[in-house]
Amino acid sequence: MLIAGLQKTTLIDYPGKIACVVFLAGCNFRCPWCYSSELVLPLKIVNQPRISEQEFFNFLNQRKGLLEGVVICGGEPTINKDLPKFLERIKSLGFYVKLDTNGSNPQVLKDLVRAGLVDYVAMDIKASLNNPIYENILNEDIKMNDIKESAEFLKNGNLDFEFRTTCVPVVHAKEDFIEIAKWIGGKNVKYYLQNFRAEKTIDPEFSAQGGPASGGEKSKPYPTEFLQEIAKEISPHFKVCQVR
Ligand code: SF4
Numbered sequence: 001m002l003i004a005g006l007q008k009t010t011l012i013d014y015p016g017k018i019a020c021v022v023f024l025a026g027c028n029f030r031c032p033w034c035y036s037s038e039l040v041l042p043l044k045i046v047n048q049p050r051i052s053e054q055e056f057f058n059f060l061n062q063r064k065g066l067l068e069g070v071v072i073c074g075g076e077p078t079i080n081k082d083l084p085k086f087l088e089r090i091k092s093l094g095f096y097v098k099l100d101t102n103g104s105n106p107q108v109l110k111d112l113v114r115a116g117l118v119d120y121v122a123m124d125i126k127a128s129l130n131n132p133i134y135e136n137i138l139n140e141d142i143k144m145n146d147i148k149e150s151a152e153f154l155k156n157g158n159l160d161f162e163f164r165t166t167c168v169p170v171v172h173a174k175e176d177f178i179e180i181a182k183w184i185g186g187k188n189v190k191y192y193l194q195n196f197r198a199e200k201t202i203d204p205e206f207s208a209q210g211g212p213a214s215g216g217e218k219s220k221p222y223p224t225e226f227l228q229e230i231a232k233e234i235s236p237h238f239k240v241c242q243v244r
Pocket residue numbers: 027028029030031033034035036040074075076102
């Protein structure tokens with residue numbers, strides 16, 4: 001378990017709970033617009049500060065009664081073989097757990113949920129099923145069916161969850177959001193549109209600052225009003241549909 005960051009308090013990352021965020025290094029995707037490249041690219045991960053599990057659990061013990069939950073974020077947390085044990089330890093201290101995932105490991109997700117180790121899941125929806133970007137960012141061992149299986153599992157289960165998409169103009173057209181809504185929509189589904197931040201991205205062309213390839217067309221976010229219009233249009237498909 002490579003803990004590469006810890007945000008000691010957040011009021012916005014775990015719906016309805018005061019939480020901390022623990023950042024696990026390593027990811028099986030390479031989304032070009034990703035702004036956590038330091039948690040994804042091995043050459044950057046080696047330069048990240050490390051927090052030992054002991055340090056993290058010392059922190060958590062001191063926050064009993066002050067924090068309610070722990071957000072497990074990445075990178076992609078489910079690629080860590082030690083994740084179940086890590087979550088067991090967190091749960092044994094009485095904290096709620098929120099897992100952020102790209103949905104690439106449906107079996108791990110199911111095992112964690114069925115073992116009662118997760119209380120809330122936020123799953124990224126990268127694009128609609130017919131947008132070729134999904135195939136481009138998946139590593140060769142991951143199939144589109146894995147993503148679909150994770151989404152179906154959450155929709156058909158009893159656990160509190162949300163889907164969310166980071167919206168990037170050169171990747172997502174308006175039709176994408178409509179297709180996403182048809183795919184993942186449901187009476188129990190919360191869906192959030194998040195505007196893209198052109199910072200320290202994996203592909204420098206998606207970055208607004210730094211390097212000769214940056215600051216071009218790919219680094220421009222959507223106007224918030226446009227995302228709000230989209231959210232309004234697709235909201236009949238969801239229990240909740242909002243721009244974050
Ligand atoms: S956006 Fe998420 S899934 Fe994509 S590369 Fe970054 S951490 Fe991995």
